[in-house]
Amino acid sequence: MEKKPDLLSMTKDELREYAVSIGEAPYRGDQIFSFFAKGARFREMTTLSKALREKLESLAECRMPSVVTKRRSKDGTTVKYLLSLIDGECVEAVLMRHDYGTSLCISSQVGCLMGCKFCASTIAGKVRDLLPSEMLGQVAAASRDSGERVDKLVMMGIGEPLDNYDNTVKFLRLLNDSEGIGLGLRNVSLSTCGIVPGIRRLADEGLPVTLSVSLHAYCDETRRAIMPIAKKYTLDELLAACRYYFDRTGRRVSFEYTLISGKNDSPEDAKGLSALLREKMGVPSHVNLIPLNRVDGTGMEPTGREGAERFAALLNSLGQNATVRKSMGADIDAACGQLRRSLQNGKTEV
Numbered sequence: 001m002e003k004k005p006d007l008l009s010m011t012k013d014e015l016r017e018y019a020v021s022i023g024e025a026p027y028r029g030d031q032i033f034s035f036f037a038k039g040a041r042f043r044e045m046t047t048l049s050k051a052l053r054e055k056l057e058s059l060a061e062c063r064m065p066s067v068v069t070k071r072r073s074k075d076g077t078t079v080k081y082l083l084s085l086i087d088g089e090c091v092e093a094v095l096m097r098h099d100y101g102t103s104l105c106i107s108s109q110v111g112c113l114m115g116c117k118f119c120a121s122t123i124a125g126k127v128r129d130l131l132p133s134e135m136l137g138q139v140a141a142a143s144r145d146s147g148e149r150v151d152k153l154v155m156m157g158i159g160e161p162l163d164n165y166d167n168t169v170k171f172l173r174l175l176n177d178s179e180g181i182g183l184g185l186r187n188v189s190l191s192t193c194g195i196v197p198g199i200r201r202l203a204d205e206g207l208p209v210t211l212s213v214s215l216h217a218y219c220d221e222t223r224r225a226i227m228p229i230a231k232k233y234t235l236d237e238l239l240a241a242c243r244y245y246f247d248r249t250g251r252r253v254s255f256e257y258t259l260i261s262g263k264n265d266s267p268e269d270a271k272g273l274s275a276l277l278r279e280k281m282g283v284p285s286h287v288n289l290i291p292l293n294r295v296d297g298t299g300m301e302p303t304g305r306e307g308a309e310r311f312a313a314l315l316n317s318l319g320q321n322a323t324v325r326k327s328m329g330a331d332i333d334a335a336c337g338q339l340r341r342s343l344q345n346g347k348t349e350v
């Protein structure tokens, strides 16, 4: 059977061309584009005629995800969505309310190939990449459900965005279109476990997104023990790519560092980290310290809050800018991949 066109993955120009190809006026493409930004499906595009809506239903595909379930943290600051895709696969998105506005963390793949030892998303491997429509749809669906505009987007949910490069870049361009969701790319952070060629390629795209690199260790040996990607690219290669990103985009790179008790949280680790970034980056960068979210079966324990604050203080005293990330939504399995995993294990009441 011929595959139906995925309209939500199309740019405005592509949608205009598509409208013409099915015998409609080009401006119909613009109308469909702005309806998608509101999370609408074909049947809800009420300014289109009923006949056109039916035509779209039969000829094309709308990959807008549906909300399967959502969990709200007790303090009301965090809502975690489990979203189902057209083929029944599920991904997660987390909406967080901060003083500065609303941020949304989305997924870029169903599962993940990268195998980071502390992460729930990778336990069953990667099922498939998400299409641009399925990333854009997470933003539109969460925004519609919550009634809130997303001010900041973080690509830090399930999956490795640079392992799904073309779809991710197309999604970012769609997200930025002022007649669609219209989110400024300076308000987007893209997190990677350190795919060096992807970082270099992204640096040359002309997209001013903040690059957020998962470091988690200051030496290759420790990093290899917790992140298989470190066997492919050394820290030297990774930080050279990060420096290239800074030079090309002028954007300060942010480094994620998950604190794991007894593995990477000693004063020597903090000193090594600050020396590494000073030597290899040589420009201001920020370290985000993340208290580990416990995942069953990994045997890894989080560093306590006090230990994390001490680690941050030591980094700052050594001239390396660092903060401890506020752990939001711990009561709702808000860490990457945990809600989807609970569903797979039959623990989630839907």
Ligand code: SF4
Residues within 6 Å of the ligand: 112, 113, 114, 115, 116, 119, 120, 121, 122, 157, 158, 159, 160, 192, 193, 336
């Ligand atoms: S931390 Fe990110 S890159 Fe690593 S396995 Fe989890 S989802 Fe994949």
